[in-house]
Amino acid sequence: MQDVPTKKNSLLFNIVTNLTFWVLIAIVSGILLGNYKPDTAVQMKVVGDSFISLVKLFIGPIIFLTIVLGISGMGDLKKVGRIGIKALLYFEVVTTFALAIGILAAYIIQPGKIDKSGLDIQDASQYTTNPKTDFDWWHFFLDxxxxxxxxxxxxxxxxxxxxxxxxxxxxxxxxxxxxxFRVLKIVMYLAPLGAFGGMAYTIGKFGLQTLIPLGKLMVTVYITMALFIFVVLGSILRYYKIRILDFLKFMKAELLIVLGTSSSEPALPSLMEKLERMGCSKSVVGLVVPTGYSFNLDGTSIYLSMCIIFLAQLYDVHLSFGEILTIIGLLMITSKGAAGVTGSGFIVLASTLTAIHKIPVEGLAFLLGVDKFMSEARAITNFIGNGVATIVISKNENEFLQVENPMKLD
Incomplete structure (x- = not known):
């Protein structure tokens, strides 16, 4: 008769001591505080920013150590080069596909065709290039x-x-x-505080009612990225006999951290650890994941291409097929490494708009109100995309070890 309450107590203990549980509680609490006490919620920005800044201190050492150990651990430089080339080719193909999907979705749904009353929309024909927004590769690398x-x-x-x-x-x-990694594991116990601060500030600062004029863009971004995850990335995983839902369930704790902090960086160490538990070799994980965080930004690619088409629709600017190809070509290059610089999404957008010289750069101001809300979608898509990329390269290199897999495989 003692077994039942013991099991219940054990289940309750597992839930209460689970970090995912507290991150979820923190997100809900942040939303409630932002809705009912916006002034107080806005002040919580420092909590979310402090957590992200603390985690970012580890990103440099982790990337350096994992890549150095990954390359030196392989021993065979030809193998390093082969994996690197395969990874970069995969990154370029998938991110280019993401750019095209973003443009296609924007043309189909037309989020920029909205009621412009109350919005300060200038005549695009009066637009002149602002030289301050010219893209500088050297400074981009230095920053x-x-x-x-x-x-x-x-x-x-x-x-x-x-x-x-x-x-x-x-x-x-x-x-x-x-x-x-041991110290970072301790720091990650503060993840609920980071999730709470980030979510409270977002809701308190902007409020859902301020998003009505640009809500269509936000909904379009979320729908497009969801389709990309479940259809495109899901199909890629399915080819390797892994279900996307099983993968997402396996990464649920990390996805909640990404959702709460609006950044994929805090979940990088856990992603690497879980990919190794799945069976991906340590050397491939150490080389592909850190590189993917700069070169495999599926969510960012969708967002950037969709925003340019949105602004074109907002200003009633017609883009020819050649100009659309030019936009894709520019974003294929300038979007690489965009996750490494704060606000770099706007740098990339500004440089692209300047290059095509048809859409006012000032239009980026319209994105400021909803950019924070769309950053969650970008971060989650980037995170999932890098996990899928590592599995693909591991499988392709026969570096997917036969271990007891915590996920359900076909």
Whole structure:
């Protein structure tokens, strides 16, 4: 007779001690505070920003250590090059497909065809290029810490393969990696605070009623990204006999963290750990995931292409087929590394608008009100896309280990 209450107590204990449970509670609490006490909620911005800033301190060391260990652990530089080329080709194909889907969805749903009463819409024919928005690759690289760390890690990883005492340094770096991940695991217990602060500020600052004029764009972005995840990424996983719903369920805790913080970076370490638990080899995970965080931004690609078409519709600007191809080509290049710079989405949009010289750059101001709400969709799509990419490369390289899989495979 004692078994039933014992099981109930055990279930309750597992729920209460589960980080996912507290992140979910924090998100709901943030929404309620933002709705009923907006002034107080806005002040919670510092809580969410502080958590993200704290986690970002670990991103550089984690990317550097995992890539160096991944390259040096392979030993065979030809293998490193082969995996790197495969990953970059996959990134380029999928992100280009995402750009095209964003443009197609924007033309079908036409989110920019809205009631413009009350909006300060200037005549696009009077638009002149603002030279301050010209894109500077050199400064973009200097401001992009993620790309700098990636380059340094690749060089160090290759150099280690030619060093006679490589094992000593690799052993030291491996110990450093374990310490970094152990400390980060402790920091992640603060994730509910970060999720609460981010969600409370968002609702308190903007409020759902202010999103009505641009609500159609926001809904369009979410629908398009959901279709991309379940149809495109789902089909890719299905080819490798993995169901997308099983993958999402396996990553539910990380997805909630991404949702609450509006950033995929806090979930990077957990993503790498779980991909290894699935069966992806440590060397492939260490090389593909950090690189994907700069070069495989599916959600960002959809968002950028859709926003340009939205602004064109908002200003009643007709874009020829050649101009649309130009937009895709520009975004294929400028969107790479966009996650490494705060506000870089607007830098990329501004540079693209300047290049095509038909849509006022000032139109970006209309996106400020809803950008925060769409950042969750971008971050989640980017996160899932990088997980899928790692599985694809692991399977393709026969580096998907036969371990007891926590997910349900066909």
């Amino acid at each position: 992009n810490f993620t790309l700098q760390v990636l380059l340094a890690a690749i060089i160090c990883g290759i150099a280690l393969n030619y060093y006679s005492k490589r094992e000593i340094i690799v052993g030291y770096l491996y110990k450093c990696s374990k310490v970094v």
